[in-house]
Amino acid sequence: MSERSHRSGPKPPTSRMNLWVLVALLALLALTVGSAHLELGPFNVIVSLAIAIAKALLVMTFFMRLNTDSPLLRIVAACGFAWLSVLIALAIADLLTRT
Amino acid sequence: MSLPAEQFDDATQQREAATLGMWSFIATEILFFGVLFAGYAFCRVEFPEAFKEGSRHTDLLLGTAETADLLISSCLIAVAVREVQLGGQRIATWLIGSTAALGLAFLVMHGFEYVSEYHEGLMPGIHYTQSGQGATAMQLFFCLYYFITGFHSLHVTVGVVILLVMARRTYRGDFDQDYHTPLEMSALYWHLVDLVWIFVFPLMYLIGRAG
Numbered sequence: 001m002s003e004r005s006h007r008s009g010p011k012p013p014t015s016r017m018n019l020w021v022l023v024a025l026l027a028l029l030a031l032t033v034g035s036a037h038l039e040l041g042p043f044n045v046i047v048s049l050a051i052a053i054a055k056a057l058l059v060m061t062f063f064m065r066l067n068t069d070s071p072l073l074r075i076v077a078a079c080g081f082a083w084l085s086v087l088i089a090l091a092i093a094d095l096l097t098r099t
Numbered sequence: 100m101s102l103p104a105e106q107f108d109d110a111t112q113q114r115e116a117a118t119l120g121m122w123s124f125i126a127t128e129i130l131f132f133g134v135l136f137a138g139y140a141f142c143r144v145e146f147p148e149a150f151k152e153g154s155r156h157t158d159l160l161l162g163t164a165e166t167a168d169l170l171i172s173s174c175l176i177a178v179a180v181r182e183v184q185l186g187g188q189r190i191a192t193w194l195i196g197s198t199a200a201l202g203l204a205f206l207v208m209h210g211f212e213y214v215s216e217y218h219e220g221l222m223p224g225i226h227y228t229q230s231g232q233g234a235t236a237m238q239l240f241f242c243l244y245y246f247i248t249g250f251h252s253l254h255v256t257v258g259v260v261i262l263l264v265m266a267r268r269t270y271r272g273d274f275d276q277d278y279h280t281p282l283e284m285s286a287l288y289w290h291l292v293d294l295v296w297i298f299v300f301p302l303m304y305l306i307g308r309a310g
Contacts, residue, residue, distance in 0.1 A: 077126065
């Protein structure tokens with residue numbers, strides 16, 4: 001098997017793994033649509049964002065292969081989200097602390 | 100086996116440079132959409148009720164179908180890259196073609212949404228017939244909705260074109276176990292499109308559904 005996998009990058013994940021990730025993603029989709037109809041107050045937002053983050057992590061880890069590829073890529077990916085969180089956090093902090 | 104370009108020591112280094120460049124591009128795309136999401140967060144804190152009301156005007160059924168469509172397409176392209184890496188060019192061609200078809204289906208579904216929103220008078224500045232409390236602030240929701248989904252659909256359109264080119268190149272036998280970097284990068288781009296939509300869906304379609 002190893003001599004058939006390509007030489008310049010990490011070994012590809014199995015088809016079964018890809019399908020399980022898809023099943024998990026679709027299950028999370030059903031969960032987020034279902035939970036959106038429940039009256040949870042402020043937790044509606046928290047639950048739907050937590051599910052979205054879980055889905056994004058699944059896609060990045062397995063479909064985009066951050067788990068097996070170079071660690072440098074994980075740093076670059078994390079940088080994008082880190083700057084984004086700074087952007088949103090400071091914008092909201094300004095808005096919430098106005099008097 | 101195709102030789103690496105002159106500036107690289109070997110194929111491994113060449114591939115690493117390509118993936119690093121692609122991920123840097125993805126990080127800039129995250130920030131590009133991030134600005135729009137930051138605008139969304141800002142306006143939503145200011146006008147929570149208008150945003151919930153706006154969200155109730157979106158089509159939940161189509162939105163859910165579009166999300167499932169993109170998730171499935173992401174899985175197909177991931178399997179397609181794997182197939183090429185293992186020498187299955189024929190099945191990979193079909194998988195890439197199917198991914199492009201799902202992308203096209205997404206655009207058609209979203210087109211239907213835009214048409215019905217136009218008829219309902221939900222397009223600020225073009226055709227907006229909403230009235231009553233919060234209708235003015237709801238225009239902000241719809242401006243952000245059209246900007247975010249519009250830019251996302253633009254990315255899907257570009258992605259479909261790239262996927263069709265990749266399907267053709269895979270069919271021609273340009274890629275094999277040793278060299279398939281363009282396909283791998285295209286797949287990363289397609290996953291990015293999926294990633295953006297994963298956040299668009301709850302923020303645009305789901306926030307006003309409870310109660």
